[in-house]
Amino acid sequence: MNKMASLSSKKTGFLSSLSYQVRHLTMSRANCNIINSNNNSNKYYDLVVIGGGSGGLACSKEASQLGKKVAVLDYVSPSPQGTSWGLGGTCVNVGCIPKKLMHQASLIHSAVQDSYSYGWMDSNNASLNVTHDWNLLVDNVRNHILSLNWGHRVQLKEKKVDYYNCFGRFVDNHTIEATDKNGKKMSLSADNIVIAVGGRPAFPDQVPGAREFGISSDDIFFLKEPPGKTLVVGASYVALECAGFLNGLGYETSVMIRSQPLKAFDEHLSKLVLDHMEAEGVEFLRDSTPLRVDRIINESGKTELQVSYSTRTDNSNNNGSQEMHKVAVDTVLFATGRRAATTDLKLDILGIQTDVSTCQIPVDDNDATSLPNVFVIGDAALGRPELTPVAIMSGKLLAKRLYSNSSELMDYKMVPTTVFTPLEYGAIGFTERQAIDQFGEENVEHFLYRCSMHFISHWSITYHSVTAINVILRLFVLPLKGGRELLVFI
Ligand SMILES: Cc1cc2nc3c(=O)[nH]c(=O)nc-3n(C[C@H](O)[C@H](O)[C@H](O)COP(=O)(O)OP(=O)(O)OC[C@H]3O[C@@H](n4cnc5c(N)ncnc54)[C@H](O)[C@@H]3O)c2cc1C
Ligand SMILES: NC(=O)c1ccc[n+]([C@@H]2O[C@H](COP(=O)([O-])OP(=O)(O)OC[C@H]3O[C@@H](n4cnc5c(N)ncnc54)[C@H](O)[C@@H]3O)[C@@H](O)[C@H]2O)c1
Numbered sequence: 509m510n511k512m513a514s515l516s517s518k519k520t521g522f523l524s525s526l527s528y529q530v531r532h533l534t535m536s537r538a539n540c541n542i543i544n545s546n547n548n549s550n551k552y553y554d555l556v557v558i559g560g561g562s563g564g565l566a567c568s569k570e571a572s573q574l575g576k577k578v579a580v581l582d583y584v585s586p587s588p589q590g591t592s593w594g595l596g597g598t599c600v601n602v603g604c605i606p607k608k609l610m611h612q613a614s615l616i617h618s619a620v621q622d623s624y625s626y627g628w629m630d631s632n633n634a635s636l637n638v639t640h641d642w643n644l645l646v647d648n649v650r651n652h653i654l655s656l657n658w659g660h661r662v663q664l665k666e667k668k669v670d671y672y673n674c675f676g677r678f679v680d681n682h683t684i685e686a687t688d689k690n691g692k693k694m695s696l697s698a699d700n701i702v703i704a705v706g707g708r709p710a711f712p713d714q715v716p717g718a719r720e721f722g723i724s725s726d727d728i729f730f731l732k733e734p735p736g737k738t739l740v741v742g743a744s745y746v747a748l749e750c751a752g753f754l755n756g757l758g759y760e761t762s763v764m765i766r767s768q769p770l771k772a773f774d775e776h777l778s779k780l781v782l783d784h785m786e787a788e789g790v791e792f793l794r795d796s797t798p799l800r801v802d803r804i805i806n807e808s809g810k811t812e813l814q815v816s817y818s819t820r821t822d823n824s825n826n827n828g829s830q831e832m833h834k835v836a837v838d839t840v841l842f843a844t845g846r847r848a849a850t851t852d853l854k855l856d857i858l859g860i861q862t863d864v865s866t867c868q869i870p871v872d873d874n875d876a877t878s879l880p881n882v883f884v885i886g887d888a889a890l891g892r893p894e895l896t897p898v899a900i901m902s903g904k905l906l907a908k909r910l911y912s913n914s915s916e917l918m919d920y921k922m923v924p925t926t927v928f929t930p931l932e933y934g935a936i937g938f939t940e941r942q943a944i945d946q947f948g949e950e951n952v953e954h955f956l957y958r959c960s961m962h963f964i965s966h967w968s969i970t971y972h973s974v975t976a977i978n979v980i981l982r983l984f985v986l987p988l989k990g991g992r993e994l995l996v997f998i
Pocket of ligand 2: 741746747749765768769796926
């Protein structure tokens with residue numbers, strides 16, 4: 509254990525007891541991969557859920573609470589860089605939770621930088637001068653995640669859901685083959701089957717070296733070495749959030765944007781988010797596409813990753829000229845979208861088709877596939893917002909529809925979302941453009957609100973926290989602290 513890890517584990521007795529529990533569990537898992545289940549019981553269930561992430565856990569626990577015999581399978585295939593994790597899915601292990609912790613770490617840095625303006629100083633009356641330890645942050649994030657992994661296992665046990673640390677694939681629409689990490693197979697049969705397998709980062713296959721030398725959001729939160737100078741490829745949630753916290757933690761960060769950033773959001777508000785990041789030091793390589801990634805030794809003998817990329821120089825013409833560039837960095841993070849983990853489920857046996865580009869499965873309003881007893885929830889379902897509260901709520905509602913005479917459907921339309929960039933961007937409802945298109949320009953009023961909380965900070969000159977509202981139809985919040993701005997309008 510390194511010095512920082514030992515420091516962090518000394519901080520709480522809980523963590524050391526947790527690591528004992530995790531070690532103990534790992535040992536018992538080595539002897540018996542199929543846990544929580546009675547090996548002598550028959551392997552018949554009312555419901556089998558494939559995937560123990562946000563949606564699968566919520567659905568399986570709800571169904572069990574309603575008196576049904578339920579099993580959940582969860583298996584994590586390592587990332588191309590070999591990163592793996594425990595029970596709980598994307599959000600807990602490589603999504604919302606570690607992302608928000610790293611975002612918070614970067615906001616703390618920002619607050620420290622601002623603190624002198626608000627009267628904070630060291631004993632020599634100078635502004636606070638701090639350094640950051642990547643490994644300490646990663647250790648603490650990892651320990652928190654381990655506690656959540658453990659918590660999910662305990663909850664499944666308490667709620668009498670059988671948990672199999674196995675990969676599931678279909679044999680037919682009532683039978684799942686479950687394979688553990690040693691290749692041991694077993695068969696589970698069920699009346700109903702829920703696919704809740706989520707998604708994984710997609711590397712651009714046309715870019716040689718991307719998968720070999722690049723990393724994705726599956727790796728960044730567990731990196732053993734500080735990322736150093738980083739190029740983030742992509743311009744949506746994952747790319748901008750990761751670039752925001754990496755830059756905030758002090759790493760030189762650039763973002764390669766192929767077309768429009770935060771496409772699903774309002775253009776002028778997305779611009780504020782990017783302007784703010786740029787002012788904080790993030791470099792944007794616009795209209796640019798990666799071509800290849802090579803590992804090189806630079807003139808000083810240091811190993812670097814060299815990214816060759818093209819930049820469009822004439823936006824008005826799709827065939828416009830291209831300039832070729834190269835940039836050398838320590839880390840390349842590909843945040844170029846996600847694909848549903850459906851390719852190895854043997855869906856062809858069931859005659860279920862998936863979307864060619866996203867691998868997601870089409871479903872009806874009832875979350876059912878073309879087979880009436882096979883359902884899909886969460887990120888694996890086509891056309892749904894890929895968000896944790898959505899996966900959780902649709903899992904719970906599906907269980908209630910199946911097992912407690914409920915007919916309540918999930919409303920996938922009015923779903924709030926926040927992009928955790930340094931200037932956070934929260935939104936619900938229509939974009940201004942969509943509102944105008946649907947209701948007419950005369951029915952849409954757009955307000956922009958500037959918050960005075962940061963007027964004496966280093967952000968105050970140009971960048972404010974901003975709230976914008978398209979009256980009645982849409983509420984936007986780009987707050988540094990959102991609640992205050994909302995109060996102005998409520
Ligand atoms: C970097 C990042 C940040 C994010 N931040 C946010 C946020 O701030 N807020 C928010 O709302 N959402 C956020 N999301 C999205 C959120 O994580 C997902 O929408 C959510 O986790 C989807 O839940 P799910 O149950 O569909 O799938 P997942 O949580 O992905 O769970 C699926 C599980 O199934 C397992 N599995 C896959 N195939 C099989 C198989 N054949 N057999 C057994 N197990 C299998 C997987 O290993 C995984 O554990 C973020 C995502 C990323 C990548
Ligand atoms: N805060 C949150 O709630 C949160 C955070 C992260 C992710 N998510 C969820 O996860 C989903 C996936 O997010 P995402 O950011 O991975 O994917 P995305 O599909 O939304 O964005 C992919 C980005 O990569 C770019 N891209 C794709 N291929 C490229 C290539 N070859 N070269 C250059 N750029 C390329 C696209 O232009 C786009 O900007 C989101 O839709 C969201 O629902 C939510």
